Amino acid sequence: MSYFPRRHFLKMALTGSTAMVLANRAIAQATSLSDVGAAIIGIDTATIFVAREIVTLDPEQPTAQAVAIVNDRVLASGTLEEVQVLIGDRPHDLDRTFEDHVIVPGFIAQHDHPILAGLTMSSLILSIEDWDLPDGNTTALEDKDDFMTRLAKAESELSDPSEPLLTWGYHAAFYGPLTRSDLDSISGERPIFAWARSCHEFVLNSAALSKAGVTKELVESWSESEQSQSNFEDGHFWEQGLFAVLPNIAPMIANPDKFRSGLLTMRDYMHAKGVTFGNEPGGILAKPIQDAVNAVMSAPSMPFRWTFIPDGKSLVATYENDADVIQQTKALVDWYGGMTSMVSDSVKLFSDGAIYSLAIQLRDPPIGDYHGEWMMDKDAFERAFRVYWDAGYQIHVHVNGDAGLDRVLNTLEDNLLRNPRFDHRTVIVHFAVSAPDQVDRIRRLGAIVSANPYYVTALSDRYGETGLGSDRADQMVRLGDLDRAGVSWSLHSDMPMAPGDPLFLMWCAVNRVTSSGRVAGGNQKVSAEEALRGVTINAAYSHHLEDELGSIEPGKLANFTILEENPLAVDPMAIKAIVVWGTVMEGRVQKVGEVSVDEARLNNGVIPSESEFAKQALNHALSVVHNHL
Template structure:
């Protein structure tokens, strides 16, 4: 055995002992059976995949052309000659299907929302950006007139005059205010519901208000805050006003059939983008809701695994006893199975409001002087942080503004001094608006960053004029500074807040090119290799899975994304155009075949779980996902 193979075998560790043990007994033998006690079992066959290039992200062997896989785990990597020499007489087969392709570690969707993606992607998408979906590309809306024309066409296409028309993606900061009168001009009889791009606002026409039983008297009965964030005259409801009206309009917004179709579409979309593992941060705290998601995502034919992180915000607000909070958190593991699981010892908290609704908390005022919002009262936030910190949890915090970041870092510092912890990996999620002085503080406190680089691509131009001004807009998502400071950072899409496409996220982070074609904050650009790490090994690190996935190394799961070209060698402006052939997930080869496997938006046969979800819990689900963004 070569020194190369010895080193690889020694590095395998406990996680792969079960894989390697049969081979140790079989070295020098050509038989394919091994006695284990009184039972004779066949030795597993090793599959050796070859490729034009295999980018491992293993610093010892960054580029190889062969990887040996057995029982869903990586056995060896290296040149084909070295791998075959190491295998000796062990039973193996060579798969050269990828001989003209490039293999990279399987892409990780570090922070995405499959439920919310299902609901938005199965609506009439009329948004600020193109959406390339399995059934085709939906082009971006150009202006308010374009939106009106396309929504008019969607309404005219309905054969049932009572069928609600739900559209998602309208952004008032791009196209101007939208009111009930605008929608009534399209149709006063067909129910129309416009779900804004932020998912924090809806506008309804008169027909939708009437069918939903939304009246001025109903609005007058709301709390003071809910009334302040509602306008019956305009048919417009936002933030707490949207919460209040959801029980009335939820049945109009979706059906069990649309739910299942949306989840299948989300599944196929993410597979087509090369995803091999994903995470829902702040899993929905409703068993019927989770059952509806599991009907699709727990299925054994799912092309990737998905974990769900507990919603610590709701748990803390529900249970006054600290011990019960942790007990109920751990009890959630029984909700998952098959291809879904609970993210162990991790929890999600929320600081300030959403960037798409310009409600993050900022140190300096917004251009129009409006205030941001807090997603949790400070007392609840501090209590939740303390409870999960003391229980040894890794805490992920949704934070968008620099004032919001101050609150998070203050809580982290307080708890570090009170109860020091090593390698806590507190994750700052989204990281939209930050200040230079905060980067050093992140280093000092040992936090890490999960950034959404798409904010720059989609919003920097418009937010330079509306909301933030040019300096803050262009410096959004300052991962260049974070990288130079040596802070671990990963990339996420927050699907559907950005397309759940890891190559597109890489492109956004590397180029920082806005919708107008200019470069915003060039000093915050990062290298292509670092961006690739951001959707693989660093994403795994942020989920405490770096020993399992994220790179192509001995003992890890055999999760690969198969590309037509090397994203590190192409023109940086073409990274997003690199084609995904498919994936290998724990040794299962899964080509992307849009012609045979794509979700239809025609109503499929609904499963009982998805029907239960939609009929019993849809309003609750919308409230929860709305509060998470």
């Protein structure tokens, strides 16, 4: 049985100075379970939850049948009889709500993007993968004809012919080019905007171009690079061309009401997937947009807490003085409140581009017409790393190519030699393409990894043919090598770059099954238990929260995910199909579908004007995409 490995917790559970004195004396003298139980003086009423099985990830007590909590903390776990003996005749409630279910540590969304998710999830999703959303399911596209058929159906169901139609998820590498004429065949009157799966390009129909005031003459007035990344005849705008057209199209595709609806969809989606805690890395640097986010995510009705890591790339580019960089980073703490907060002493930097656009820096040349991009110039990256390193920050670095990883590890090693630090936990984020020698170097340098296993499922087939070749494509996200080397790793979705579903991420990591149904890089598979650790205790560890979250142990927050089956016991291919009943978040029981909207909090939220909101929201979302792609 597990009880009170942290003696301070018993003190936390007591109230009043007399109770504290007696507790200190009793704890000091306790030699048995009954002695510890007798020390519970003045404790609040406990709740004992019983379950078919409890997977604790506590090495001292891996499984249990009952768990007792007091307020928002775990008190003890074990058999029901053991827990009851500990509590003795002190007041407690016995809750059998979960007696036919399995309790696991609360899932952690280690790395996701609420604004980008809010905008995409409030659009018509026609994508390369299935999306299981609270307001309905969408299945993956079969081909371009399927896209055109579904888009035409959605257009016909809109009553107002002038209402813009935004769809997200089309991927030209999978289905072929999409042009203005394709969208014109759907409607010549309704503005239609097709936002690509990468989030880094748009295709507009003629009605959208006309209503947005985008003319051939306007495009010809842009800079050379903006024009080179635009095709007016095809209605196609990407990279710098997309940023150039943004001011014209933003008011039609982003508004406060739709964005708020998207955030609520994201909230309910993630709760339905068992998330109890989440994080946005490279957080928002536009306060009006953060205020709009807070109007939803800071509300007491939020079923999970959400934290934000500052965007060091932008902060370093803004402030020339190193001291100002740190001062302005710390000042962001005032932007949050309620269920949102800023992660202290943590920052996000960027190395190379993203895997979805193959803008990654590779040691060996890519296959096909692709070239890598650096998201920060070398001097800027090295300065940012040094500034935050010397200030004692934990540094999370976006990196996808093996040459991009070389830059990160070289910079980390230089700083370790210059200014040694213990337990720095520098996080290698995404970890798409790497080499075996780099895994050993990650271990030696004391770094850890936050990986996206969905890259294998979604991209290995296609990138085996173009971009990477079969060996590099199949060995993406080499979790097996990390495991064997003893490197701590966690899993993330980068929502909406992958479904924000921890069980699905586990499934991807355990099975490595691609979209065609084959296994890619079987030597990189990991066990179900390790994958569960990747969305719980290891994810907590990646944010220095392992003493608060990630396992069911006395003294930790009472964050649980309630499942119908044990993901460690089912067939590995069945992991993603396990039904989530709901969650317990800091002691609050929350069944899926029963989370209420705090209307008062939403109505009091500070929302900028519609035009200003549209501009800032899309600018921020596309800046996130630019940093990722």
